Amino acid sequence: MKRIIIFLFLMISVPLFALTDTHTVLWDEYIILRDSMYNSVTSAEGLLPLYNEAVASAKKNFSDDILYIALSRCEYIMGRAYNYESNKEMAEKYFDAGQEYAEKALDIKKSATAYLMLGETISQNCSVKPVSYVLSNGTKVNGFGKKALKLDPKYGAAKYLLSAQYIYAPAPFHNHKKGIKEMEAILNDPNNRLEKDDKFNVMSAIGYGYIERKDTENATIWLKKSLEIYPTNKYVNGLLASISK
Numbered sequence: 001m002k003r004i005i006i007f008l009f010l011m012i013s014v015p016l017f018a019l020t021d022t023h024t025v026l027w028d029e030y031i032i033l034r035d036s037m038y039n040s041v042t043s044a045e046g047l048l049p050l051y052n053e054a055v056a057s058a059k060k061n062f063s064d065d066i067l068y069i070a071l072s073r074c075e076y077i078m079g080r081a082y083n084y085e086s087n088k089e090m091a092e093k094y095f096d097a098g099q100e101y102a103e104k105a106l107d108i109k110k111s112a113t114a115y116l117m118l119g120e121t122i123s124q125n126c127s128v129k130p131v132s133y134v135l136s137n138g139t140k141v142n143g144f145g146k147k148a149l150k151l152d153p154k155y156g157a158a159k160y161l162l163s164a165q166y167i168y169a170p171a172p173f174h175n176h177k178k179g180i181k182e183m184e185a186i187l188n189d190p191n192n193r194l195e196k197d198d199k200f201n202v203m204s205a206i207g208y209g210y211i212e213r214k215d216t217e218n219a220t221i222w223l224k225k226s227l228e229i230y231p232t233n234k235y236v237n238g239l240l241a242s243i244s245k
Contacts, residue, residue, distance in 0.1 A: 024157075024195065025069045026115055027061065029054040033074065037081045038197055040234040042079035044090070051078050065114060068105035072098045074116040079124055084235060088128040095125040112152035119161050141165070156176035156194035158203055159186045167209045180209040198228040204236050217245045 034049040036042065038063035051061040051074055072088045075098030102118035105111070123141045141161065148158035163186065166179030183206045186192055187199070194202070203226035210219035223240050227233065 007100065012042065021051065025062075025066055025073060025192075026056060026195070027054075027070065029057040029075055030077075030080070032072065033196055034077055035230070037077050037084075038200060038230040039232045040230075041232065042070060042082070044078065046191055047081050065105040065108040065111060068108070068110070069102045069113050069117055072105065072114075072121065074098075075101060075118065076121055077120035079121070083124065083128060092125065092128045095121045095128065110147075112148040112155050112158065115144045115148040115151070116155065116158050116161065119148065119158075124162070127158070154189075154191050154193055156186055156192035156202075157198045159192065160198060160205070164201075164205055167205045167212075176209040176210070176212045180206050180213075183209070196229060200226050200233070203229070204233075204239075207236070208239065211239065214218065219243055 002212060029050070033047065033054045036050055037047055047159050055071065058067060058074065062070050066099035075094045079094035079098060081089045081151075082094065098121040099118060102114055102121060105114035106118065106161075119141045122137050126138050126141075139170070142165065145158050145161040148155055149162070152158065160183070163179055165173070166175040166182065183202050186194070186202055201225070203222050205225060207219045207223035210216070220240065220243065223236050226236050227240075230236075
């Protein structure tokens with residue numbers, strides 16, 4: 001009877017962070033930060049209290065490579081928020097920190113998520129840093145995505161990272177038709193693991209790809225699909241407004 005009571009006490013006492021997915025490193029405070037950023041509920045500066053809560057929770061509840069991955073995620077989200085506002089200086093600051101945390105995680109353990117975060121932060125940094133950085137680091141993104149997939153073949157976010165280059169790369173490096181096809185394949189494979197933001201990123205990328213192909217009908221369809229996930233996202237709503245004129 002005593003053992004049963006102890007067991008029940010431990011079950012009731014398990015904190016929420018222990019129920020998160022340590023494979024991809026998600027926790028409650030981060031999810032609130034992430035979804036607030038994607039839904040454009042406030043300015044980047046307005047996200048800072050949520051960012052601070054997510055960072056504090058990560059430092060309290062995680063350690064070693066998992067902690068560095070968690071911190072990299074927080075920096076990445078803030079970088080995206082500032083990048084949405086075209087504040088390249090602040091975006092660069094957070095992407096740099098996210099990259100450093102991902103590298104520290106990899107120094108401890110080679111994991112799919114650490115490689116993903118390294119690839120994602122470098123990829124985003126290519127949109128805010130000088131051309132010299134892009135030339136030196138842009139080609140590394142593909143390699144990190146492949147390393148992530150080698151460790152986890154069904155990692156949908158890593159597949160997105162590899163396919164995004166065909167959608168967003170400048171001419172002559174893009175291939176919108178191929179990018180759209182690969183993005184659709186990511187969504188259509190039921191074995192792929194996709195988080196909420198992954199689905200949004202894939203769908204909005206398809207929409208952007210169709211915009212570049214001057215196919216506003218399909219672009220509208222896919223952009224509206226992405227808004228079913230994050231209805232108030234300023235970036236996608238802005239794209240819709242630009243093609244509906």
